[in-house]
Each structure stands twice: as structure tokens, then as C-alpha cells.
Amino acid sequence: MTPPLRQAYGLLLARFGPQHWWPAQTRLEMMLGAILTQNTSWTNVAKAIAHLRRNHALQFDALERATQEQIAEWIRPAGYFNQKSGYIKNMVGTIRERFGGSLNTLFALDTPALRKELLSWKGVGPETADSILLYAAKRPAFVVDAYTKRVGSRHGWIGEKATYDEVARLFTDHLPGDVALFNEYHALIVRLCKEHCNTQPKCAGCPLEPLLPKPPR
DNA sequence: CACCAGGCAAGTA
DNA sequence: TACTTGCATGGT
Numbered sequence: 001m002t003p004p005l006r007q008a009y010g011l012l013l014a015r016f017g018p019q020h021w022w023p024a025q026t027r028l029e030m031m032l033g034a035i036l037t038q039n040t041s042w043t044n045v046a047k048a049i050a051h052l053r054r055n056h057a058l059q060f061d062a063l064e065r066a067t068q069e070q071i072a073e074w075i076r077p078a079g080y081f082n083q084k085s086g087y088i089k090n091m092v093g094t095i096r097e098r099f100g101g102s103l104n105t106l107f108a109l110d111t112p113a114l115r116k117e118l119l120s121w122k123g124v125g126p127e128t129a130d131s132i133l134l135y136a137a138k139r140p141a142f143v144v145d146a147y148t149k150r151v152g153s154r155h156g157w158i159g160e161k162a163t164y165d166e167v168a169r170l171f172t173d174h175l176p177g178d179v180a181l182f183n184e185y186h187a188l189i190v191r192l193c194k195e196h197c198n199t200q201p202k203c204a205g206c207p208l209e210p211l212l213p214k215p216p217r
Numbered sequence: 218c219a220c221c222a223g224g225c226a227a228g229t230a
Numbered sequence: 231t232a233c234t235t236g237c238a239t240g241g242t
Contacts, residue, residue, distance in 0.1 A: 038224040044240060045223090079238040083225080125225050145223045190223055198221095 003157040004211055005174050009181075012188040015207040016195075019187035022135035027103050029058050034131045035087050035123055036078040048078035060101060063092045087123025094121055111139045126164045134186070140177035142168050143186045147193040155211055 024030035029049065036045045051074040052058050057066060072085035098117075099105040109117060114137060118129040126144070133141035144167040152158040158170055175181060196206060203209065 034223090037222090039222065040224085040238085041222040041240075043222090044238095047240090077239060079222090079240080080225090080236095081238070083237060087225090123225065127224065131223085143223085147223065186223090194223085 002174060003155070003170065005157075005171060008155075008208055008211055009185055009188070011207045011210070012192060013184065016188055016191050018184060019191055021183055021187040022131075024135075026058065027107070027136040028060060030136045031091070031132055032058070032088065034128045034135075035084055035091070036075060038080070038084070038123075038128065040079050044077045044079060048075040051075065051077070060092065060095070060103075063088060064096065064101075083123070087121075090122050091124075107137045111137075111141070114139070115141070126168075130168070134179065134182055138179050140172075140179050140182055142171040142175075142182050144168050145186075145190070147189050147197075148186070150193060150197070151189055151208070155208065 022030045022033065024033050032052065033045060033049060036048050049058070055074060056062055057071070057074060063071070068085045068089045071088055072081040075081050075084055078084065095101055095103065095106060106117070107114065111133065115129055115133055118124050118132055119126070124132075130141040130143045133139040134143055144164050149158070149162065149167055152167055152170060153160050153162070158167055171182070171185070175185075192207065197203070203212070206212070
């Protein structure tokens with residue numbers, strides 16, 4: 001049986017409306033946010049990005065000039081700042097060396113080559129790479145995160161221990177490869193879990209309740 | 218006090 | 231391939 005992914009999308013969109021993701025003004029800011037939000041709440045990431053903005057460090061040249069220690073200080077609220085500041089310096093250095101410091105040149109790669117390039121960067125795994133592909137490069141990549149796995153397994157669409165690629169294929173195999181659809185779908189899953197699943201006991205009033213598997217008798 | 222949050226890399230078996 | 235551990239802050 002095919003999972004009711006379209007129906008779930010319709011229910012989420014009706015309940016929450018468009019989410020207008022990614023919450024960033026530029027591609028570079030989006031990429032920084034993708035690294036900063038790794039295993040970290042967005043409220044902490046927002047503080048880190050505010051520090052970067054206040055210090056005019058949401059620009060490529062400023063990040064090139066800044067030391068890793070300075071960046072670490074700015075992004076401190078986002079946690080793991082020693083690692084993430086290294087990832088950022090590494091990313092900026094790679095874009096300079098391999099793409100002349102141009103995001104346009106980087107994003108001129110076709111989707112498979114771009115994904116492979118992003119995954120080669122230290123600190124960029126499958127979720128971060130697909131987030132950048134979808135929200136910065138506007139490619140039809142489905143972003144899988146802890147929320148996506150939670151919703152998928154809760155509804156019996158995937159197994160508890162499904163791999164990243166298995167979860168991604170659940171969506172890409174059953175939906176049209178549409179950037180706007182993938183954008184909204186992932187954002188709605190995050191909205192659902194943050195606002196509802198994490199705060200409401202026992203899924204009471206869950207927008208996806210009509211789709212939940214019947215409890216065993 | 219414990220536990221979690223829009224992961225990832227490095228080490229081990 | 232599959233599992234474990236360290237990374238770090240701020241909120242509940």
C-alpha cells in the first residue's frame with residue numbers, strides 16, 4: 001500500500017498554512033544556519049545569527065577575514081562552537097579555492113555533482129547537504145531530519161530504524177519532484193513536531209490523526 | 218537535577 | 231556496514 005503522503009500534506013497545510021522557509025535573507029545566511037542548527041534548537045541558532053549580523057559577518061569576505069576564534073565567539077549560543085566555527089572557515093576556504101569565492105559558480109553545478117561537493121565538506125552530512133540543495137540551490141531534494149523520521153515511523157510509513165536514504169526515498173518515490181512542495185512539506189513537518197507533538201500529550205488533536213494507524217485491541 | 222534540540226566526524230568491531 | 235562517543239549552549 002502506498003503511504004498517504006499527499007493527504008498528510010493537505011492536512012498540514014490546511015492546519016498551519018505556508019511556512020515561508022528557509023528563514024534567511026541570503027544563500028550564505030541559509031548555509032550558515034544549516035550548519036549552526038545541527039542538533040541545536042533554532043532559538044539558539046537565531047541568537048548566533050543575530051551576533052553575526054550585528055558584526056556584519058553574514059558576508060563571504062567578512063567570514064574570510066575573521067579568525068576561527070572570532071567566529072566561535074559570535075556563534076557561541078548555538079553550541080559546539082569550536083567544531084562549527086571550523087566548519088564555517090572550512091566552507092569559506094573551499095568556496096574560495098574551488099569556486100573563486102562565488103556561490104553562483106558553486107551552484108552552477110548540476111544536482112548530483114553539487115550534492116557530492118557539499119558532502120565532501122567537513123561538517124556537511126546528508127541533512128545539511130539536502131537542506132542547502134533545497135533551500136539555497138532550489139533543487140528538489142527532500143530533507144530528512146529527526147522530525148521526519150519520527151512522523152514517518154509513527155504513522156508506519158517507514159521502520160523505526162530506517163536509514164536516511166530510505167526515508168528520503170519514501171517521499172521522492174511517491175511525490176512529484178517539486179521544489180516548492182518539498183520546501184513546504186519539510187517545513188510543515190518541523191512545525192508539526194515543534195508546535196504540536198512536543199507539547200501536546202498523546203497526540204491529542206493531532207492534525208494527522210485521521211491517518212494514524214489503528215491502536216491494537 | 219536530568220533531558221532535549223531541524224547532526225556530524227572519528228573511532229571501534 | 232553498524233554502533234558508540236564527543237561536541238556545548240540554553241530552555242523546560
